[in-house]
Amino acid sequence: MVSRMGEPADQLPVGLEACRCLTPFGGAEATVAALLAGQRALQLTPVLGRDGGDLVPLALMGPMDETLPPRWLPAVHALAREIPAGTWGAAREPVVVTSSNFGVGSMYAFTRDRDARHLAHGTPCNTVELLRRELGWGAHVHVFSHACVTAHLGLAHAARLLHAGLADRVLVFSFDFVSPFVAGGFHSLKILNGGLPAPYAQRATGSIGLGDGAAFAVLSRGAGPFRLMGHALHNEMYHFTGNQPDGRGFAACLKSIAHVIGGRRVWIKGHGTGTLEAGRLEAEGFARQFPGEPLVSWKGSLGHTLGSCGLVELALAVAAWRGGEIPGTVGGLAPSFTDEVALAPFAAARFDGALLASNAFGGAHAAMFLTHD
Amino acid sequence: MTERFIHHVRVELPPATEAAAEARARLADKFPRTALRRMTHLGLLLGSTLDGVPLTPADAVVYASSYAETRALEDFLASFPAASPLLFQTSIHPGGVQQVLIGRQQPVARLWPLAGGARLVEQALLTALLEAAPCVALLGGEERGTWLLEQGYASERAFAFAALLTREPVGAVGRVTFTPVRDGADDPCPNLVRLAVALADRTALQWHGAGGEWSIVWS
16 A cells, blocks of 8 residues: 555545634634734633633634533534535445544533433544534544644545545544633643733743644545645654653654655644743744744644644645735744744745644654645 | 564553552552552553663654553542643543653653554554664553453453653564555454463564554464
8 A cells, every 4th residue: 555666655645625714713714814914812721611711722613611511512514515426435435534533522511410311422433423413424443643743644644645545535524612621721721820921932931822623625536726745654652741842853753744844835823822841942943843833823823723633724824825924923022032033924935835743742743745736 | 665673562461350449559660659649540551661771852652542541540430520720631631641652751752642443553653664773662561451341341450561662673672564565355353452462472463454464473
């Protein structure tokens, strides 16, 4: 199942037939317009929703407290209406669902309300069963969950299925909605605090925000104006929540994706959550491997959409490129960790492609290369 | 047809009543003492199945678990409103395998954690066969829940398995094959515990799914 001698299938191109997202600002075009205007969706919100707690920056599509049916279902339906027609979930048109949260907010709701109906969509497989029923998908729904690089895995897996000849088209669907479970978790790690995120900024205290997000992509082997040319993945396994201090994990992933990019000019959408150490290592890694190429993060506005961030931000990259202007690092502050960090929007026309990267717990690194004809 | 050769199989199928503390005592010699006390039941079992197995940074890991870190999830939920940072990071899929690999300081090229349901085994095998790495560690497992089990949303038993898949036939103990077939209805897919038992007993498995015929056979 390797399409060319010695070249892994996930370094072969696939076409993006469709790629859309939903954020608190709305669809991809509305979100890009808000980013270009420097708007923040993040608002200071009690970390445990109706249970109170410290105020932390969250970008939500509605109240965070879980409901019956789950609060994310209407948004998922709204997004799903934009998916091109297909026999999704059939063996030749499989679905890949990627999330780090699935319905875990329903488990938190159960522990508060003791209403067992919440649990019917609390586990990943039960959440996906609900999606299958609601959206009419067949049995072939692959489910990946690898914290904040999950969507990258789904896209890379889809490319492999296509190049192995095992699928004609693949729908990659991702959604993550913030709950007290995950907000409380990041708050306990002290990186979700009262500060608004300023990605890649040199400052005394780092902070992240969390955000609701959902997105999908339909991939095929056919050519399209937008193509994913390849993926790189690397797992440091150095520490649960930290990276190798010399940045070698970032370097390993970027070196791999640099082979796919070749000498082409790229703009870079980094992970850029607003943490200090990882932000510095990431920005320095990009500057070493791709000197002079502009680096942006949009999580200072939208918050971190967790396992879905790779796909949400891919949809935004596509929409921004279509519009000709790439949003800068909303919420960023000078001085930044490197000169490459772009705080203001810039024109897309002079670039050959975009490098989109994400990171996760365990020192997981993921990157993909997007091009536009 | 695509095939991979099975070079190492180890399965942990302790009695359903085994508690994490019992597993910790039983498997203590396999882990550094500092790591041992923080490891979950699933992490301990996965670590045991990978004990002594050499992996390199060029290798890949495919990890399948429907419920993953059930006990950490239950305990993290119980820790509110003073949420526990340790339980939070441990509860996140793929925490079970990360406990093991971080304990070994073992980087890997790619880690594919799956969390599906009825066709999880088939999807994990497909992910492994699509992987270009010279050696793929196929891991899987669950741990027994408490209140989530009472509600029907957790595994009834803890178990774990590891199988190393390569393209090298010499010395292999078995073989996984997938033959694409355009037509044919899906058979029921073996579940994760069924695969674990088949790996332990060297039982052959065959079924149709994901657009092809699957077989696991033993030498």
